[in-house]
Every structure is written in C-alpha cells, then in structure tokens.
Amino acid sequence: MKRAWKSGIKASADYYDRMSQYNKDTRNMSKEERNRYYRDRNKEDGWFDK
Secondary structure, eight states, X not given: OHHHXXXXXXXXXXXHHHHHHHHHHHTTOOHHHHHHXXXXXXXXXXXXXX
C-alpha cells in the first residue's frame, strides 16, 4: 500500500511539473500554436499512438 501511495504522489508531482513547463513554453503562443505544441509534445512522449 505504501509503494502504491508513493507512486501516486510521484505521478501527480510529475504531471504538475509537466503542466508548469508547458505553461512557461506556451505563454506567448496563439491557441492554434498551443494545440499543435501539445499534440506534438504528447506524440513525442508516447502518450498516444497516432
């Protein structure tokens, strides 16, 4: 149970770190540029198989 809890906390921290970086990277982008950035970045990270 303790390992599962630690894993969940780490996953949450990783998620929020990633979102923070995305926000910094995309601050001055248009909506279309942001959408393209997220789509391309997620493909690189292997979040989906398209």
